[in-house]
Amino acid sequence: MNFFALVDPSSGMYEGFFMEKLQISQDHLMQFKQPASFEVPAGSDVGLNNVMGISKFPIPARFLSGFIPTFELAKSIATETDGKIEPVVRIFIPKHISLHVNGLNHTHVQQQIENGKKIIEVFGKTIFPDVPLIIEEDEPFTDESEEVLRSVETVIFDKAHDQNTDDETAQSIRSILMSGKKRGGERGEQNALLYGAHHPFGWHDLFHPAVFAAKPKEFEISTLPPSERPFFALRGHIKEVLDIQNNPLLSQIEQINLIINMCGTPHYLPIIDSEENIHEPLFEDITSVPLREISGDMQQRFKGSSDSKLRENLRRARADFDRVASVLSQEEVTLFDATISDVLPIEK
Secondary structure, three states: OEEEEEEOHHHOOOOOOOEEEEEOOHHHHOOEOOOOOEEEEOOOOEEEEEEOOOOOOOOEOOHHHHOHHHHHHHHHHHHHOOOOOOOEEEEEEOHHHHHHHHOOOHHHHHHHHHHHHHHHHHHHHHHOOOOOEEEEEOOOOOHHHHHHHHHHHHHHHHHHOOOOOOOHHHHHHHHHHHHHHHHHHHHHHHHHHHHHHHHHHHOOOEOOOOOOOOOOOOEEEEEEOHHHHHHHHHHHHHHHHHHHOOOOOEOOOEEEEEEEOOOOOOOOOOOEOOOOOEOOOEHHHHHOOOHHHHHHHHHHHHHHOOOHHHHHHHHHHHHHHHHHHHHHHHHOOOHHHHHOHHHOOOOO
16 A cells, blocks of 8 residues: 655656655554555655643553554655655643643643653654654743634634534534533533644644744644544634634644554553543553563453443553554563663652
8 A cells, every 4th residue: 555655856746746656564554543645745844743641640551652653654754765754753742731721730740741751752762763753842821822722712612602503523522512511510611622722733733833832844744542533623623714714823734644543542541440540550560560461461451341441442452552562572672671760750
């Protein structure tokens, strides 16, 4: 399958003629739910986006499973184009918006971010040393950033409360707002609205330096966990409305979204039940327990669960962790036994 194509610069054609077809291995294709064919002009400035969300819970053992496909795709593009295209992996962290809408403890959040950054950085330098990496936090809230976000909020609010519209986009946006309301009443709904407005800035649909400082690349591939799918309609609607308005917030770049084939609970959150009990090993376990034992523990949790939804999530989580273990084993490194020991203690 042709995953993407590089325009041959010697032809002088950039509209689909004289295309050099590049093959990405089936192993890489299987890491995404719906691989798409796309074209990247030679010499393009290419970025691959991913996210590290934050929460009140500790980082799960399968944490790196969400980033491996991004790094491997970046490496493959560089290899298959003989270095003509060298993608930059950008992992963004919605720190300040999460603190604002989720009421998280600042000390806990800062410790979690520092741990997560170090884990990703050591992993990237050790396993993918030739892949450039940027880890970016959103900017602190200011009057300017709030004004920008409120302007986008209006677009979401108008669609959600349009009584004459009940299309799929409106239903999706209402579902996001209703979820916020269930968690926190009217304030929860307002927070969901603000978070929804912030969302497209992280994935570079929109850009303003008061929200995220790093400028978008010419061509960006967003590699997303399945939990991001509900936001597709919201992001698309915002872009559509702002495009009609000729709004300068639009990034005006070429973009592709690829959903990673992974557990429904994102890689940065542990699987929990309705009472917030954690049902999988944590990242800190990697430093003291052999990988095969962690995998075995996850298998036992999967087999022992009587809840069908939880059971399926645990099955996928175990597969995700095994992917992490496989990459580390192939590289024959003891990455988390020694190299990353300075990261600990991870907050429990």
